[in-house]
Structure formats: structure tokens, C-alpha cells
Amino acid sequence: MIDDGSLIGREEARPSASPRTRGGWITFPFILATMAGLTLAAGGWTVNLIVYLIEEFNVKSIDAAQISNVVNGCATLFPVLGAILADSFMGCYSVIWISSLVSLMGIVLLTLTATLDSLRPSPCKTGTSICAHPSRIQSAVLFSGIALAALGMAGTRFTLGTMGANQFLKPKHQGIFFNWYFITMYTSVVLSVTAIIYVENNVSWGWGFGLCVLANALGSAIFVLGGRFYRKVKPQGSxxxxxxxxxxxxxxxxxxxxxxxxxxxxxxxxxxxxxxxxxxxxxxxxxxxxxxxxxxxxxxxxxxxxxxxxxxxxxxxxEDLKTLIRILPLWSTGIFLSTPLGIQASLTVLQALTMDRRLGPHFKIPAGTMIVFVLIPTSIFLTLVDRFILPTWKKLTGRYPTPLQRIGVGHVLNVLSIAVSALVEAKRLKAAQSPHLQDQNGSSVVPMSVFWLIPPLAITGIGEAFHFPGQVALYYQEFPVSLKSTSTAVVALFIGVAYYLSTAMVDLVRRVTAWLPDDINHGRIDDVYWVVVVIGVLNFGYYLVCAWFYEYRSLGKVEDESSASDNSG
Known part of the structure; x- marks a missing residue:
């Protein structure tokens, strides 16, 4: 979690309404319930998208992974547009409720593709590789639904965080809100990638997407119901x-x-x-x-x-422009911090599809659920960082670790995670040369448990518990007051750029090497991972240089005041 004393310092201009009647803790359950509903809906369709494209639309595996990366890129790039609209013209409240309706329309279209046979291509012929391609109408409905759902998700994801922080005047209360904001986000994603994806894979895609529609609708309704309690910061122009x-x-x-x-x-x-x-x-x-x-x-x-x-x-x-220029090099390091994670996320699903996913005689772990092994360690370590690691660090050094130090730890752990992924993939390729097993459905799988993928994913989750809150804390505090919504969205911006870059890198590898064929058992994903490790190491060196020369502005003052307060107490 984020340390209360190091996240929020400056406050935005407040409207004339009395704090007694607007804002405060009465808005807390509405904001978090909205976050939970919209995150449940988003996780239910995004995480399992690769599997849906392969199984229901006959898309080849690497192509499905590329489409997923593009979608994730859009979903994390567009929050900046929502933040600009919120800061400049519409305000957070309008951006959130409009975006939630857009995402609802998109998920409804996805549900129709899953329930109406006319909106899906015919299944592949049994025992052959002959598969029908989707028609233009089928593709149009599918990608329209994906585009609307991604655009709507982007408009709410980080704008909700900014609006929630705006409800509180004290930095301590804003810090508490952000703690629960992250807990709610990760818990909701865990629930969606377990319960909803289980329904999609074992009951029907229609029922699974239908649950996403229900969660989105409830989240939107709860947000609007709390409208009369919110403190709505008026936009001051662009x-x-x-x-x-x-x-x-x-x-x-x-x-x-x-x-x-x-x-x-x-x-x-x-x-x-x-x-x-x-x-x-x-x-x-x-x-x-x-x-x-x-x-x-x-x-x-x-x-x-x-x-x-x-x-x-x-x-x-x-001075505001100078602030942005100073922080730009640090921001750019986040692109190559997230690019390896985008590659790992998509390739892990493809690896899981080829491995033994049996858990008992009647249950098979859905491949799209593997991300839960990132989310659970992240949730656990968010608590450990807040309650144990940060206080221990302060006892040893006399002050809390800075956001830059936490981000640096995340860099190291992410490089380590990709290196472990390369070692696991080398072992999987060796196992693929052995006689294959038959799963519950009669499919041929590599004689290696999918649980081998857990260690690198867990390291990724631990790294995220360090660098992601550190990024949000740094940009929210250091950005100019007029760019508060944009400050939290710039994290999404470099993640979005990273997803596009990871897509381009995978496409480049496919063009110049034979490492990524459609049948990954005949490829060399481990070599792809090692290339990514080299990129991560070089980026970490670049980050160290940027962090060394960066001088805290507002955050340094807040930390000094926090330390003085602690010492006097």
C-alpha cells in the first residue's frame, strides 16, 4: 500500500459547496463499489480475450496474443484522454458516468457474439486444422464491442482514483483512500479472473460475459446514486x-x-x-x-x-512546464519497465494452453486465469510493504523509502521475473519433446504442470507491489495542480505505449526469427525472454541515471515535514 505521509500534498481548487455537505467519507463506499463493479466487468472480458478469440473466432494463437496486446494498449492509453477531458472540460464525474455507459454497450455487444450463432464463425472441423474465418459482419460486431468496452474502461480506471482523492482535504485521508483503492482494484480483478473466467470456460461464454454486463451496470448505477454526495471539482479550462x-x-x-x-x-x-x-x-x-x-x-x-x-x-x-520536462525522463523509463510485462502476460497464456492444467480429476485451470498468480502476490505484498517493510525501513534509516527507491526495487524484480520465465520455458520445451499427455477433454498437452509458471508470475506481482504505487505517488505529488487527473493517468499512458511496443517487438521477432511459430512447442520463447531481460537491464541502468539526477519538488517538502512530525511526536 501507499504510505499515507508520502503521497498527497497539494490540493486542487475546491468548489464553493460546503465540505460538510459534499465529499468526505460518505462518498467512500460509492466510489469503491463503483470501482469494484467496473473492474469485475473489465477483468472478466479482457483477461480471457486470447482464449475467446482462439476458441470461438478461430484466430491463430500468436495473432490472438497480438490483438490482446493492442486492446490492453488502448485500455491503458486512452485514460489520458479521459483525464484531459476531466481536467479541462467535463470534470471527473461526467467522464466517469459517460465512460461506464460506453463500456456497458461494448460488453453487451461481446455478449451477443457469445450467444448468437450468427455472430460467430463455425467451429473448426474435428481432427483437422480447417477452420472458418469470421465474416466481415462478425468481425465488425466483435471489434466494435471490444473497442467500446476498452474505451469505456479507459475513461473510468484512473479518473475514479483522482475523483476519490478529491473527496478528502487531508493528505492522510487521501492516502487511506488510495490504499483501499488499490486493494479494491486487485481484489476485484482476482475475483473476475477466477469466478467469471471459470463460468466462461466451464459453463458458457454467454453467461460469463452476461455477468460482466451485470457488474458494469451495478457499478454505473451505484456511482450515479452517490452523485449528490460528491465534491465535484470544476474544470478550469485546458x-x-x-x-x-x-x-x-x-x-x-x-x-x-x-x-x-x-x-x-x-x-x-x-x-x-x-x-x-x-x-x-x-x-x-x-x-x-x-x-x-x-x-x-x-x-x-x-x-x-x-x-x-x-x-x-x-x-x-x-514552472509547471519545467516540472513536466524534469519528470519526462523518469516517465520514459516506465515504458520499458512495462513492455516486458506485456510480452510475458500474453506469452504466458499461450504457454499455459499447451501445459497440464489439471487440478484433480474433474477440474482444469483456465489458461486466462494465470494472471491471478500475479494479482495475489501483489495484494499480499501491498499489505506487507505498508505494514512491515516501510516501517522497518524507517526504523533502520530514519525515513520512509522514496517513491523512486520503491520503483527501483520494482525494476530489479521485473528483470528477475523475466529471467525465471526464460528458464521455465526452456524446461517446458524440453518436456515438449517427451510423449504428450491427454487432458480431460482429450487434448494433447505437454507433460509438465502449469504450476511451473507460478514463480515468475509471483515475482512479477511482488515487483508490481513496489513500482506501481510508487509511480502513482510520484506523479500525483510532483505534477502541477492543474494536471491532477492527468498525473494519475500518465502511469496508464506509458503502460499503453508499452503494450503497443510489446506488440511491435513480437511482430519483429516473428519476421526476423523462427522463435514464435503458431505451434510454440516448435519455437523458442525462452530466447524471446532472454532478449527482453537484456532490454530490462539496460532500462534499469537508464532509470538509475534519471533517478540520480532527479530533484524532488513538492514531494520532498512533504516527506521532510512528515519526518519532522514523526520526530517531534
Whole structure:
């Protein structure tokens, strides 16, 4: 879990409604119940998508894995669009309820593909490799459902976290909310990848997707029911326009000499009827951008307001852009942190499909459920990190580990996880040369238990318990106040980019090597993993360089204050 004292510091501008009537703990059950319902629905169709495409739409295994990566990329890339809409125009509340309805429509379409024979291709002929391809109409309905469900999921996933934090004024309460936010998210995914996927694989896909529809509908309804209790932060217009203004104004004034005097820069900022004035000069880093706030003749009106918006910006806008530039290198390391995990997630499902998944005489573990062995260790270690590791670290060092230190631990564990995956795959390929077994359905499987895949997945989960909360804590605290929703969504942004990159990497490997044939028993997935290990090691070195040179802004102050408070107590 996230340490209460190191996550939240600054607060957004609040609406005029009284905190006694809006926001606070009364909103807590509504937000978490919404999160649970929407996460149940999303996990029920996304995690098992590869298996659904292979078994019901006759898609080849590697192609199905590629489609799944693209879908996951969209679902984690689009939250940034939702965050921009929330910060700039619509507010979190509107983005969430509209997105929840969009995802509901998408899952309904998926349910129709699973229940109506006319929307699926004919099954493959028994004993042969002859399979019918889906028609254009069938493909259109399938991918329309996937697109809507992914778009809707993206609009709610991280925006819910920001809206929940906005309900509380105290950093401690915001930290508690985020703890329960992660617990609810991971618990819901565990439930969806066990119970719902079991229904999909052992009862019917129609019933499984139908449960997803029910969960989504309940989540949406609960969220709307709590509407009168929420504190709804009003959007202040697009902050990105202000950031773009800094670049334009700095370029137009590039020939002017910079001043060291604070009064030579524009500090006026209007927020309703409140005027805030700060006469300090801009910082000296990225000095070129300081030109944007340098006042010149004709830049302001007689009342002190800006006369030429694209020629003059406030010092705060300049500093906000500098903050984003400083943190960009660290953000980029998250792309190659998540790319190996995207490759591992899709290939693990293909490995599981070929292995002995029997658990007792009558039960077979669904291949799509293997992700539960990532989620359970993550949930356990979120608690251990919060209740044992962080306090122990503080006793030994005198302060809590920084988010950058937690992210670094996650880097190391993720590289270790991929290396173990390579070793397990080498053992699976060796077992594939032995006579195959017959499972309950008469299918031929490699004589090796699927439980061999658990150790690398568990290490991945432990690593996620360190780096994922660390990423959210870092960006939420360090981003400008005007970009709070966007700050939590940038984690999803690099995950989305990573999924697309993992898709491109797999496609490149297929083109230039023979490591990934449709029958992976004749391939070399272990070599793919070793290449990914090398990439992970190089990325960790890059991360260490970025972390060494990064200087905390807001977070450093909060941690210092927290340490002082603890010492005085």
C-alpha cells in the first residue's frame, strides 16, 4: 500500500459547496463499489480475450496474443484522454458516468457474439486444422464491442482514483483512500479472473460475459446514486493550452535579455475573485522558458491582465512546464519497465494452453486465469510493504523509502521475473519433446504442470507491489495542480505505449526469427525472454541515471515535514 505521509500534498481548487455537505467519507463506499463493479466487468472480458478469440473466432494463437496486446494498449492509453477531458472540460464525474455507459454497450455487444450463432464463425472441423474465418459482419460486431468496452474502461480506471482523492482535504485521508483503492482494484480483478473466467470456460461464454454486463451496470448505477454526495471539482479550462502558450511566448521573446529581478516577470493569476501575487523570479533551470513570463511593453492592460495571451504567460505556467520536462525522463523509463510485462502476460497464456492444467480429476485451470498468480502476490505484498517493510525501513534509516527507491526495487524484480520465465520455458520445451499427455477433454498437452509458471508470475506481482504505487505517488505529488487527473493517468499512458511496443517487438521477432511459430512447442520463447531481460537491464541502468539526477519538488517538502512530525511526536 501507499504510505499515507508520502503521497498527497497539494490540493486542487475546491468548489464553493460546503465540505460538510459534499465529499468526505460518505462518498467512500460509492466510489469503491463503483470501482469494484467496473473492474469485475473489465477483468472478466479482457483477461480471457486470447482464449475467446482462439476458441470461438478461430484466430491463430500468436495473432490472438497480438490483438490482446493492442486492446490492453488502448485500455491503458486512452485514460489520458479521459483525464484531459476531466481536467479541462467535463470534470471527473461526467467522464466517469459517460465512460461506464460506453463500456456497458461494448460488453453487451461481446455478449451477443457469445450467444448468437450468427455472430460467430463455425467451429473448426474435428481432427483437422480447417477452420472458418469470421465474416466481415462478425468481425465488425466483435471489434466494435471490444473497442467500446476498452474505451469505456479507459475513461473510468484512473479518473475514479483522482475523483476519490478529491473527496478528502487531508493528505492522510487521501492516502487511506488510495490504499483501499488499490486493494479494491486487485481484489476485484482476482475475483473476475477466477469466478467469471471459470463460468466462461466451464459453463458458457454467454453467461460469463452476461455477468460482466451485470457488474458494469451495478457499478454505473451505484456511482450515479452517490452523485449528490460528491465534491465535484470544476474544470478550469485546458491546462495544456497554458503549457503550449509558454513554448510559443518563449520562442517569440527569445531575443530579449532575461532579468534576475522578480518584478520583471508576470506573476498575476486570477482565480474567481482571488488575486494571487508572487514576486519571486523563475528558477534557473531551462532558462529559455523564462522568456515567456518576461513582461514587455504592451504585454499587459491597465488592470494588470494579459493583453496578448500567446506572448505572455505567468511564472506559474512556466514552472509547471519545467516540472513536466524534469519528470519526462523518469516517465520514459516506465515504458520499458512495462513492455516486458506485456510480452510475458500474453506469452504466458499461450504457454499455459499447451501445459497440464489439471487440478484433480474433474477440474482444469483456465489458461486466462494465470494472471491471478500475479494479482495475489501483489495484494499480499501491498499489505506487507505498508505494514512491515516501510516501517522497518524507517526504523533502520530514519525515513520512509522514496517513491523512486520503491520503483527501483520494482525494476530489479521485473528483470528477475523475466529471467525465471526464460528458464521455465526452456524446461517446458524440453518436456515438449517427451510423449504428450491427454487432458480431460482429450487434448494433447505437454507433460509438465502449469504450476511451473507460478514463480515468475509471483515475482512479477511482488515487483508490481513496489513500482506501481510508487509511480502513482510520484506523479500525483510532483505534477502541477492543474494536471491532477492527468498525473494519475500518465502511469496508464506509458503502460499503453508499452503494450503497443510489446506488440511491435513480437511482430519483429516473428519476421526476423523462427522463435514464435503458431505451434510454440516448435519455437523458442525462452530466447524471446532472454532478449527482453537484456532490454530490462539496460532500462534499469537508464532509470538509475534519471533517478540520480532527479530533484524532488513538492514531494520532498512533504516527506521532510512528515519526518519532522514523526520526530517531534
Amino acid at each position: 491546462p495544456f493550452m497554458g503549457l503550449a502558450c509558454v513554448l510559443v511566448a518563449a520562442t517569440r521573446k527569445r531575443k530579449l535579455l532575461l532579468s534576475q529581478k522578480g518584478e520583471d516577470y508576470y506573476h498575476e493569476a486570477h482565480d474567481g475573485t482571488t488575486k494571487m501575487v508572487d514576486n519571486t523570479a523563475p528558477t534557473n533551470t531551462f532558462k529559455f522558458l523564462n522568456h515567456a513570463a518576461l513582461t514587455g511593453e504592451g504585454d499587459t492592460r491597465s488592470d494588470g491582465s494579459i493583453a496578448k495571451p500567446w506572448r505572455l504567460c505567468t511564472v506559474q505556467q512556466v
